[in-house]
Amino acid sequence: MTHLIPMSPLGFRCALGAAFCGYALLGGLSLTAQAPQRQSVTEGVYSGGQAARGQQLYKAQCASCHGNAMEGTVGSPLAGDSFLSNWSARSLANLVDKIQKTMPFNLPGSLSREQSTDLAAYILQYGKFPAGQAELSEGVLAQIVFPTAKVSAKPAASLAGTSLPPPEGNLAELMRAIAFPNANIIFNVQLRDPGNQKKKQPAAAPFDYFEWGSTVYPGWLAIDQAALAITETAPLLLTPGRLCQNGRPVPVDRADWKQYVKDLGEVGKLAHVASKTRNYDAFVEVSEKLNDACANCHKVYRDKGGTEGSGATRCQP
Ligand code: HEC
Ligand code: HEC
Incomplete structure (x- = not known):
């Protein structure tokens, strides 16, 4: 009766409430029905050559706003904790959409899907996610997700130690x-x-x-x-x-x-x-x-x- 063991996490989640329980069951069903493979960006999902193409584009079209080290200047950082927490558990399809539909900020819609995907590959490489053999391709983007970020206990920015003056006006x-x-x-x-x-x-x-x-x-x-x-x-x-x-x-x-x-x-x-x-x-x-x-x-x-x-x-x- 080994199937009792994989069943138990489901039972646990069901205890949290009916809605969530239904969700968990559906997830379980589709998994057995067609097994869409969830993958993580940590699993070598792009190739080095692809990231190199992305790097060329990045230098020419993105670095002016996002910085040479992706540290963020006018635009947001594209590496590091704040980027990873923005993209926590989200898929590469979301990232490629974001790039293709809204970037470069001053010329949205000018990049092809392939270019946007190459840029995503370079962002992964820069973020120290390992390269693999195969190129990242359209068909798999939706299945590949960023790691779920841990919620940090300390507030992102804190004014602790500074005291704000009381308001002057209504x-x-x-x-x-x-x-x-x-x-x-x-x-x-x-x-x-x-x-x-x-x-x-x-x-x-x-x-x-x-x-x-x-x-x-x-x-x-x-x-x-x-x-x-x-x-x-x-x-x-x-x-x-x-x-x-x-x-x-x-x-x-x-x-x-x-x-x-x-x-x-x-x-x-x-x-x-x-x-x-x-x-x-x-x-x-x-x-x-x-x-x-x-x-x-x-x-x-x-x-x-x-x-x-x-x-x-x-x-x-
Ligand atoms: C003119 C400045 C500018 C340029 C050039 C630019 N960006 Fe941006 N980018 C921004 C700004 C501002 C934001 C934040 C507002 C937003 O999310 O739309 C942003 C946000 C982003 C985000 C979302 C980050 C997050 O954590 O949500 C990504 C990804 C991104 N840019 C990628 C790119 C790429 C790739 C290029 C080059 C093709 C590029 N950007 C070029 C200004 C720019
Ligand atoms: C987070 C909510 C919020 C935002 C955002 C906000 N306001 Fe207000 N605003 C208020 C409230 C509430 C009042 C009424 C304040 C009171 O009666 O003391 C107010 C009052 C005002 C007044 C005074 C007029 C009056 O009827 O008393 C002006 C002018 C005004 N807002 C302009 C703006 C403009 C322009 C923006 C955007 C740039 C803006 N506000 C954004 C909530 C907001």
């Missing part, structure tokens, strides 16, 4: 001080291309700091700055102890609030990269995403409470 004031003016600079790109602006001359007299300042960092530089401001200040929406205008605490502990803040920071980063590429059309698309990032949170936490002012139900879900 949430509406903070929005008006930072999100509003900087988002407007970004939304304005939809109306005029920062690359085509005539050089402004400050009026000779009377002197005006604001007018003069707007001539110092003209065009795309101003857009870079606005995107950076949104990105770097998004975490201020999580400062503990801040109140909304109506006296309710900002719901900094709610999961959806944290997600909206995270989305805002991520769109800010995208806007920063897109601005640096000076690609007008790409930037306009990102500016629309920024509008969504503001609106998605406002729909839930601001606008249900009424228009501008201190709606009583603001800042509650």
Whole structure:
């Protein structure tokens, strides 16, 4: 009765709940029915020659943003712990899709499937996953997965030891001080291309700091700055102890609030990269995403409470 032994993990998982139990059973069934082989990227799934082709492409088209050592500069790191935790248990088909559909960031859709696969092979090689005999090919991509990352006990980035000053303004004031003016600079790109602006001359007299300042960092530089401001200040929406205008605490502990803040920071980063590429059309698309990032949170936490002012139900879900 040896089959009792392989059965037992299934029995254990079923104890965790009906839904999961059904999933486990289905997984078990398909395994016996057609045995799609799950493989790990650790098992020599690409060839050295293929990685060398990927390396050429990487140097020419990726290193400028992801760094010579894949350490991440403008783009994210493509090796190391944070990369591996992003890709934990995900398949190479996902990685090749990500590359082919969205990279290079400033020219998505320009790589063939084969080139994208060669790039994935080089990323594996650089990450010290061993090469094998056969090339990585389309048919197997979906079955090959990255290792499941261990969840580390210490938080990824910690401010332990630093103490943040308590908030100075309420949430509406903070929005008006930072999100509003900087988002407007970004939304304005939809109306005029920062690359085509005539050089402004400050009026000779009377002197005006604001007018003069707007001539110092003209065009795309101003857009870079606005995107950076949104990105770097998004975490201020999580400062503990801040109140909304109506006296309710900002719901900094709610999961959806944290997600909206995270989305805002991520769109800010995208806007920063897109601005640096000076690609007008790409930037306009990102500016629309920024509008969504503001609106998605406002729909839930601001606008249900009424228009501008201190709606009583603001800042509650
Ligand atoms: C103009 C800058 C730029 C270039 C060039 C570029 N990338 Fe990226 N890349 C980014 C940015 C920004 C991100 C993060 C945003 C995203 O995931 O879309 C990113 C994300 C990625 C990711 C996802 C990383 C993760 O952990 O989720 C992969 C994989 C990737 N790039 C591969 C490539 C490859 C391969 C090339 C070359 C063909 C390339 N990139 C060229 C900017 C760039
Ligand atoms: C995580 C949620 C969230 C995000 C993201 C967010 N806001 Fe807000 N915003 C709020 C809430 C809640 C209020 C109401 C604050 C109060 O009443 O104290 C508010 C208020 C404002 C106000 C003040 C107007 C008023 O009716 O009181 C402006 C302006 C504003 N937001 C602009 C923006 C812009 C522009 C963005 C995107 C760049 C943005 N916000 C992103 C939640 C958010």
